[in-house]
Amino acid sequence: MKNRIWLISFVLGSLVFYLLITTVINIVLDPYQEYGWVRKPWNISKFQEDRRTGAIRLIERLNEGHYSLVFGTSRSAYISRETTGKNILNFSNSVSGNPKDVYAVLTQLSDEQLAHIDKIYYLLDRYAFENREDIYSDIQLNAPYSKELESFRNVTRKKWYDSIQMLVRNVSGKHFNTVTEFGDSNLIDKTWTIRSEQELFFPERLKIFNDPESLNALGKLDHFCREKNIEIIYFTGVSHVLYIYNTDFKLLELQFANILDQIDHFYSLLYIEEVSDKTSNFRDWAHHSKELTRYEVSILDDLAKRQRFKITKQNYRQYLSQLKKNIYAYDVYQFIEGGRP
Amino acid sequence: MLFSSYIYIFSFLPIVVIGYFLSLKWLGSRGAKMWLVAASLFFYAWWKLIYLPLLAGSILFNFMISNLIVKWRKSHVKWSRLLFFFGIFANVILLCTFKYFDFFIQNFNVIFQSNFELLHLLLPLGISFFTLQQIAYLVDSYDLIVKKTSFFDYCLFVSFFPQLIAGPIIHHKQILPQFARDDNKRLNASHIVKGIYIFCIGLAKKVIIADTLAAYANQGFDVASQLDFVSAWLVSFAYLFQLYFDFSGYMDMAIGAALFFNIRLPDNFKSPLRATSIINFWQRWHITLSDFITAYLYFPMVRLFKKITLTKAIFATVMAMTIAGFWHGAAWTFVIFGLYHGIGIGINQFWRKQVNIKIPRFLSWIITITFVDISFIFFRALSLSDAVKVVRGLTGLNGWGVLSSFANARSLFMEMDPAEVVFIMIILLLSAFIALFCKNSIEISEKFQPTFTSVTFACFLFVLSLIFLNKSEVEFIYFNF
Numbered sequence: 001m002k003n004r005i006w007l008i009s010f011v012l013g014s015l016v017f018y019l020l021i022t023t024v025i026n027i028v029l030d031p032y033q034e035y036g037w038v039r040k041p042w043n044i045s046k047f048q049e050d051r052r053t054g055a056i057r058l059i060e061r062l063n064e065g066h067y068s069l070v071f072g073t074s075r076s077a078y079i080s081r082e083t084t085g086k087n088i089l090n091f092s093n094s095v096s097g098n099p100k101d102v103y104a105v106l107t108q109l110s111d112e113q114l115a116h117i118d119k120i121y122y123l124l125d126r127y128a129f130e131n132r133e134d135i136y137s138d139i140q141l142n143a144p145y146s147k148e149l150e151s152f153r154n155v156t157r158k159k160w161y162d163s164i165q166m167l168v169r170n171v172s173g174k175h176f177n178t179v180t181e182f183g184d185s186n187l188i189d190k191t192w193t194i195r196s197e198q199e200l201f202f203p204e205r206l207k208i209f210n211d212p213e214s215l216n217a218l219g220k221l222d223h224f225c226r227e228k229n230i231e232i233i234y235f236t237g238v239s240h241v242l243y244i245y246n247t248d249f250k251l252l253e254l255q256f257a258n259i260l261d262q263i264d265h266f267y268s269l270l271y272i273e274e275v276s277d278k279t280s281n282f283r284d285w286a287h288h289s290k291e292l293t294r295y296e297v298s299i300l301d302d303l304a305k306r307q308r309f310k311i312t313k314q315n316y317r318q319y320l321s322q323l324k325k326n327i328y329a330y331d332v333y334q335f336i337e338g339g340r341p
Numbered sequence: 342m343l344f345s346s347y348i349y350i351f352s353f354l355p356i357v358v359i360g361y362f363l364s365l366k367w368l369g370s371r372g373a374k375m376w377l378v379a380a381s382l383f384f385y386a387w388w389k390l391i392y393l394p395l396l397a398g399s400i401l402f403n404f405m406i407s408n409l410i411v412k413w414r415k416s417h418v419k420w421s422r423l424l425f426f427f428g429i430f431a432n433v434i435l436l437c438t439f440k441y442f443d444f445f446i447q448n449f450n451v452i453f454q455s456n457f458e459l460l461h462l463l464l465p466l467g468i469s470f471f472t473l474q475q476i477a478y479l480v481d482s483y484d485l486i487v488k489k490t491s492f493f494d495y496c497l498f499v500s501f502f503p504q505l506i507a508g509p510i511i512h513h514k515q516i517l518p519q520f521a522r523d524d525n526k527r528l529n530a531s532h533i534v535k536g537i538y539i540f541c542i543g544l545a546k547k548v549i550i551a552d553t554l555a556a557y558a559n560q561g562f563d564v565a566s567q568l569d570f571v572s573a574w575l576v577s578f579a580y581l582f583q584l585y586f587d588f589s590g591y592m593d594m595a596i597g598a599a600l601f602f603n604i605r606l607p608d609n610f611k612s613p614l615r616a617t618s619i620i621n622f623w624q625r626w627h628i629t630l631s632d633f634i635t636a637y638l639y640f641p642m643v644r645l646f647k648k649i650t651l652t653k654a655i656f657a658t659v660m661a662m663t664i665a666g667f668w669h670g671a672a673w674t675f676v677i678f679g680l681y682h683g684i685g686i687g688i689n690q691f692w693r694k695q696v697n698i699k700i701p702r703f704l705s706w707i708i709t710i711t712f713v714d715i716s717f718i719f720f721r722a723l724s725l726s727d728a729v730k731v732v733r734g735l736t737g738l739n740g741w742g743v744l745s746s747f748a749n750a751r752s753l754f755m756e757m758d759p760a761e762v763v764f765i766m767i768i769l770l771l772s773a774f775i776a777l778f779c780k781n782s783i784e785i786s787e788k789f790q791p792t793f794t795s796v797t798f799a800c801f802l803f804v805l806s807l808i809f810l811n812k813s814e815v816e817f818i819y820f821n822f
Contacts (some may be wrong), residue, residue, distance in 0.1 A: 001791045001792055001793060001796070002791070003530035003533070003534045003791050004530060004790035005791075006795070006796050007530065007533065007534055007537070008535050008795050008799060009793075009796045009800075010537060010799055012532075012802075013796060013800035014800045014804055017800050017801065017804045018804045018807070021804060021805075021808065022512075048768050154811075155808050155811060156808070156811040157808065157811065160808060160809070161764060164763075164764070186373050201762045332530065
């Protein structure tokens, strides 16, 4: 072979090989359900799509009709059409709950998209403020989803690994969670424990709630929603008694105070009598069952019901004090397998 | 700018190659060299513009000093000697300031219970390499080995971008005559093709093998105290192969890129993990550094002795290797690394001269690879105590049981995807196979033919590397030195 032919073959061959491998990974395997063109036994179960493309895909749906949006953490990830009967776009897995990210996303929406938002459910739990990688400031969320996917750098090392893993799992019949389905719900994690006082104090969480940028973004976000006439319901999710018992109340007070410096009020569903003490309401230590999620949303949707849980600057200390009393009245060891040691 | 980055592969390298040959055609040899020097300085400045004057200043200073040394070597011997020592001293001071100052202060503070503040200077990229090359040039100027060199030739010798950041450490005699040869001033298709082939091999070594193993090795060294027998050996070998494929991959990319300009850089690796003795290892590993140590550290030390004996030769070896270890980084772990290898070579020399009992080849290899593997634990560990933790694991002091070891090894992967774990183990086995049984890049390069097989193989490696490169560009290990 002549050198010149070798050189041309190298360029063309690389291009063909690249297209081939990209097509196989993206279209034939499609591990994150980005394209959805091929649905065969080898790719029936898929991975949760990555955060960025997930967000872009959901936003595209806002062009089609009216939806309520959900921001938050894994604890709000199960608010869906299935649990509420409404059109929901849940961003808990993609955008998550840091106000900086939420603000970056909302301010990129077009007027038409904003007009299609029915309301926003925004879970403000202890993990919502976690600083995750900043992925929303450098991309155009409104760019057509297909453009993002077609970019040269769409296939990565991670996607390669996930494709193989997905293939192996599907072929071996070992299915796993997908983006649209619930996980192994109603399984109670038997390792629930009671933590010592020392373990309760998480300095890194304090830092999170003191992050001025996130707090500032929460204020700006609230102002933006008022300006655009979008209803936004801030809330903390229902928690199990043991979960609250293991929470640092000093930290909780700081969290409430910081939030209320930025917004007028929110709804604290942390403790609901005869709900928070029922282990069957929870999938694990922190996450809700479908039934509890449904119940939670029914409260948030009912203006009269949710007034009972309204927290403002005036009543938050009293609320926390009462919450502590309620929780400490329980014999929490009843929730631990084997009981009191 | 990393060799394994999109910007380098698809923009910088093609533009510089095309610009070089167009300059040769339109502006002549001098213009082409100027273009290449400018491109090399741009390449360096891409990392941190603020350190460009440091490189430029170092080049200018050493060029002036070496010219004066050569000029006065016969007419003003004393001045010439004074200048020579001043030049060496200035280079060492530069290196010490940026690389070793904080290390000295830290140790001073510990010994004298003082509290002097550290400078926390960012280590300028490639400073160890370009300083070393220029020290060698000064020595050769003093020995009148250097011929008259123009400023641009000198700039090109120091800053030629394929070797600027992490070697190979080149000698002026190896490079400058190549730029002067007329047949090297034309675009050579066979060199371009061979360069692409070697570059693709290097890229794959770095991106597919080294960066994959890095995930496991890093995680292992992060939990050094938990490593038991099996885990510790797995982690240490993962690092050994990571380092080898990272550094030799870089060298292949450097050699491939230099070939585009019709320049043949010196070989730096000849299957070092097949070595059957420590002396043999250093004849195969980072060869240009070994040559430098021998020529500019070992021989001058030996010359100081009036009568050379085996003991004195071993002493010089240990000293030279300890300095070489310290050259790698400002930490006691590197001093130990150098000292350990110095002692190893010393024992090897003693064995050859005094004991002279032939050890079976396979056993020699086992001893050598084990010795080398342990040494690189000190090379990698962030502190001596971390290194000791891993060595404890290797000796079984953290647990021997094979089952518990596997359980522990599995726990190391807790944060990883199962597919990634399987892939890493496959890569570890593959890397061992390639390092021990396959032809090395030099052999491949010598026997390269532009065939259908070679182009298919190059395409495969190139595309796979690009995919692995996406959103995960990782620096070369030797960039830290």
